[in-house]
Amino acid sequence: MSKVLTKPGLNRLLNRLLNGPTPVLHHPRRSVQTLAYEEIKSSPEKPHEFTAFVLHGLLGSGRNWRSFSRSLASYLSPAQWRMVLVDLRNHGKSAEIEGFLPPHNLENAATDLANLVKSEGWDWPDVVIGHSMGGKVALQFAQSCADGHYGDNVSLPKQLWVLDSVPGKVIRDNSDGEVENVLQTLQSLPSTIPSRKWLVDHMLKLGFSRSLSEWIGSNLKKSEEQVTWAFNLDGAVQMFNSYREMDYWPLLEHTPKGMEISILRAEKSDRWDPDVIRQLEHVASKRVGDAEGKVSVHVLPNAGHWVHVDNPKGLLEIVAPKVASVV
Structure with missing residues (x-):
C-alpha cells in the first residue's frame, strides 16, 4: 500500500527535494573533521523523510546497534526513516580519524554531531537515541541546540531517548x-x-x-x-x-518546547539509586504548559544495562510506537 503523507510530512519532503542544501561529500580540505557513521533505511531505494541518530555507549561503536536499528526501521515503514549509526569520537572507525581535538568531553562529542549535520548538508535529526554514555551525549546535543551553540538555523529533536543512563552526576558506586x-x-x-x-x-x-x-x-x-x-x-x-561529572537535571526540569525526553531504565540495572528514581518520577509527573516540552519515564523489564541485547523485543515495543508518532 502506498504511503499517504500528512501535510507536515509532505511539506518536509518537498522542502528537502526542492530547496534542501546540496550535500557536502567528504571534501578532503574541510577544516572540521566529521564522524564515521553508517546508515540503515526503511527503503534504501527511496528518499528518507525522517532521521534518527543512534549513539552507542562507552567503548562501543555504531555497529552494536545494527540489529535494533534494522528492526526499528522495519517497524516504522512505510514511513521513510533513516537511522544514522554514529561512531563517537575515540570509538569505532572515528578512532582512526585524525582531527578530533581535546578536550574529549561530552560537549565536544555533541558538537561532533552538529558538525556532521552541517558538513553533510543534512536536515537536523528528528529523533536522537543514546545508550549509556551516548544517552548523555544526546542530552548535551539537545542542550547545545536549545542554547544556540550550533547557530540559528537549528531544529531541535522532537524526541530524545536516553537508554539506561543516569541524567545527573554519577556517584561512585x-x-x-x-x-x-x-x-x-x-x-x-x-x-x-x-x-x-x-x-x-x-x-x-x-x-x-x-x-x-x-x-x-x-x-x-x-x-x-x-x-x-x-x-x-x-x-x-x-x-x-566527563560523563560522570555532567548534570542534565536542569534540562529535564525545563525541557525545550516541542521536545519529549524519554528516560528508559532497565529493570535489572544496578545504576539507579532510589533517590534518583524518585527525582525522575517527580520530573515526569509535573504538569507542563505549552511553553515547555515533557519528560516521560519507561522501565524495560527483564533487562540489565545492555538493553538492546538483554531484551531487544521489549525495547522495540517501548521505543517504536512513540518514534512512529513523529510522522
Missing part, C-alpha cells in the same frame, strides 16, 4: 566501580594484544564475567600483523570522566 576497574585494567595492558583469546582469558582470570570479557574482546582489530584496540583508550577514559 559498585556499578561505576566496575567500569573504572575495566578501564584501569585495559590501561595496564600492552598496546599490542597477543590475541582475542589471550585477552578474554586474561580478563576472566582477573575476575570479570565471561560476557563482559567476550565483549571487551570484540573491540579488537587487526592492524597489519598486530592486534590493537578499536578505540582510543585514553580519549575514552576522558569521555567517561
Whole structure:
C-alpha cells in the first residue's frame, strides 16, 4: 500500500527535494573533521523523510546497534526513516580519524554531531537515541541546540531517548566501580594484544564475567600483523570522566518546547539509586504548559544495562510506537 503523507510530512519532503542544501561529500580540505557513521533505511531505494541518530555507549561503536536499528526501521515503514549509526569520537572507525581535538568531553562529542549535520548538508535529526554514555551525549546535543551553540538555523529533536543512563552526576558506586576497574585494567595492558583469546582469558582470570570479557574482546582489530584496540583508550577514559561529572537535571526540569525526553531504565540495572528514581518520577509527573516540552519515564523489564541485547523485543515495543508518532 502506498504511503499517504500528512501535510507536515509532505511539506518536509518537498522542502528537502526542492530547496534542501546540496550535500557536502567528504571534501578532503574541510577544516572540521566529521564522524564515521553508517546508515540503515526503511527503503534504501527511496528518499528518507525522517532521521534518527543512534549513539552507542562507552567503548562501543555504531555497529552494536545494527540489529535494533534494522528492526526499528522495519517497524516504522512505510514511513521513510533513516537511522544514522554514529561512531563517537575515540570509538569505532572515528578512532582512526585524525582531527578530533581535546578536550574529549561530552560537549565536544555533541558538537561532533552538529558538525556532521552541517558538513553533510543534512536536515537536523528528528529523533536522537543514546545508550549509556551516548544517552548523555544526546542530552548535551539537545542542550547545545536549545542554547544556540550550533547557530540559528537549528531544529531541535522532537524526541530524545536516553537508554539506561543516569541524567545527573554519577556517584561512585559498585556499578561505576566496575567500569573504572575495566578501564584501569585495559590501561595496564600492552598496546599490542597477543590475541582475542589471550585477552578474554586474561580478563576472566582477573575476575570479570565471561560476557563482559567476550565483549571487551570484540573491540579488537587487526592492524597489519598486530592486534590493537578499536578505540582510543585514553580519549575514552576522558569521555567517561566527563560523563560522570555532567548534570542534565536542569534540562529535564525545563525541557525545550516541542521536545519529549524519554528516560528508559532497565529493570535489572544496578545504576539507579532510589533517590534518583524518585527525582525522575517527580520530573515526569509535573504538569507542563505549552511553553515547555515533557519528560516521560519507561522501565524495560527483564533487562540489565545492555538493553538492546538483554531484551531487544521489549525495547522495540517501548521505543517504536512513540518514534512512529513523529510522522
